[in-house]
Structure formats: structure tokens, C-alpha cells
Amino acid sequence: MAVYVDGFNLYFGLKDKYRRRYLWLDLQTLAASLLRPGQTLTQVTYFTAHVRDQPESHQRQSDYLDALAVHCPLVTVVDGRFRAKDRRCRGCGDTWVVFEEKETDVNIAVALLEDAVLDRYDMALLLSADSDLCPAVRAAKRLRPDKRIIAAFPPGRHSADLKRAVDGFLSIGRDKVSRAQLPVTLTADSGVVLRRPKYWS
Template sequence: MVKVITYVDGFNLYFGLRDSGYKRYYWLNIRTLAQKLLMLNQELIMTKYFTSRIIDAPEKEKRQSTYIEALQTLCDFNDFELYYGHYRRDPFRCPRCRNTSEIPNEKMTDVNIATEMLLDAVNNRFDIALLISADSDLVPPIKAIKTHYPEKRVTVAFPPRRYSADLEHAASSSFHISRAKIAQSRFPERVMKTDGFVLERPSEWS
């Protein structure tokens, strides 16, 4: 079997779903989605999900925390891992009114993904790296893997309404994730944690 590790850019996937009007699919089982993207001769070794905790938006923070808790239940299977970047408040000057304010910007996700992809290639953990993202900042690690480990392949799966020509050209292959695959990969309405606590899909995600 061909060994596959999936690397998921959480916010790139989220914004693709949002821009497609797929709010009902936010409650997404990432491990199931990764499994459904495989070919028959491929084996999912690990799924790695990369995100950052939202700041300055209490209701969004609450919904995200519930979702992350649901994802954490997947870690019990030893083939799912969560990685965190962070948000940083950067100064922003309005070009019209010239006032300065702060806006939150996500940091470290692309660095974390690149690091994990390269480490896994060095340690021969995959035959194929499946990257769910359209962030062109990830072109350098893809090129590095293809240069130094030409026997390995990197496939890019573009989220809905997301695309990068640079990523497509750098990758061994690429495709767009279909709505059908996403629709088939949702968590049940209620997810039970190991301590018996039941997580419910946020009512806004319907």
C-alpha cells in the first residue's frame, strides 16, 4: 500500500467553505475527509490539522473551541494530530481616514505545515504527502521534497473556491475537493468525548 500523510491548512479550508456558502459543513470530520480523498491503493498513515485560536471575537472563539474539542476526540485513534499557530495584532492604517488600528493576523501555520512535511519526508514516513490548502507560501517545501526525495510525491487538494497556480505547478498532482466528499465527511450532530461529555454542533452552523 502507498503511505499517505495528509496536511490540512485549517483556515484555508474554512474560508473556502465560508466563501462557498457551506456553513452547514463547518462541523467537519477532518480525518474522514482525508480518508475519502484517497485512492484504493493508498493507506492513510496520519492526518495533521493546523490552525490558530481565534482572538477578539467571543462567539467565534466559543464555536471554534467546541469544534477543536470535537477534533481532539480523533487524537484517540493515534493517527490524528493538531498543531497550533497563533494570532498577532498588527497595526493597520486606513488609507482613507488615516486612522491607525490593530487587526489580528494568523501566524505560523504555513511554517508549521512546511516543517512537518519536511520532517516526515526526511524520516520516510510517507510515499505521498496530501496537502489541503491553496497557500502559495507552501511552494518552497514542496519543491524541496521533490528535489531531495524525488521518489516521493506531493498532491495538493484545493478547498472549495480556493486555487493557486503556483501550487499546482509545484505539486506532483492536484485536484479540487468536491462538495460531495465534504458533505459525506461531517461529524454526527453530537460527539461524545472520552469523559462522557457530549459536544453539540453549534446551532449557527446550519
């Protein structure tokens, strides 16, 4: 089983549903908990982008990614990017810059399709509720009809379109995320100590 995690879809699902309580999430343990008896977890690919405009958020995210690298050997991180975009207030004319996350859904689509064609999985678990991924799911199944793709919806999220595109779906509940938390403290090979951010409580 190959698992593809839409980082921002998962993050905002967790945050909207449980605030910051479960953000220190062990993706490998979570993925393994979604498998059925007899299935084997082969890879977990986590798609995200580094926060740019908020130094404290950037540090928390960096610590989290480092913790995944230390504790979750099956997890690979694929980076997208944030693009600066100017915004203007129609009322007063003031302008400001916002950062929009880009490339994540494209990166997931490419990986899901490429891995299907190259026979890197028999079954894929797509941890997302983003309907923009439907074309990639349909293409993968058209090119490799022997492959099965299951959607795992983050807490509080779902997509009727994605339900129709995949072979099956499930919703991730509180029990799964609460039991899949990283240790509060981890130590990297370099000796650096990583701790769950106090803000994530």
C-alpha cells in the same frame, strides 16, 4: 498516505463557497475519501491557530477541535498564533487593532519537509491552495525524489503555482465535504457533550 490540512485555507474555502453549512467537518473521513484503492491513511495533521478577538468564534473553534479529538484518532492539531497589529485610517486618523494569523504556512512547510526526510510517508496529500507552500514542496522533492506530493484544493480554491510544483492535484467538491460531517452530538471521555454550533447551519 499522510495528509496535511491548511486549516484557514480550508475554512475560508468552505465559507466562501457554502457559507457555514459544512464547517463541522470530519477531517479524517474527508482525508480517507480522497485516497485511491489500496492506499492507507496514516496521519492527518491539521494546522490552525486559536481565534483571539471574538469570544463566540473562539468557543465554536474550541468545540470543533475538541470534537476532532473525540472522533478522529488520526488527526493531530498543530497550533500557530495570531499577532496583534495596529491599523490606522488614513482619512480620519482613527486606530484599531486587528489580529493576523501567523506561522501556519511555516508549520506546514516544516512538517512536510521533515516528514519526507525522516521517511514518514511515501505519498503526501497537501490540502491547501496556498502557493507559499511551493518552496517546501520543491525542497521535499529535491531531498527525497522518491516521495510523491499531491495537492487537494479546498472548495472554490486553486493555485496554478502549486499545480506546477506537485506531482498531481485534485479539487474537493461538495459531495466530499457533505459526506464528511461529524455527528451532530459527541461525548468526550470526560462526559462533556459537544454539539455542532447552531450558527454553523
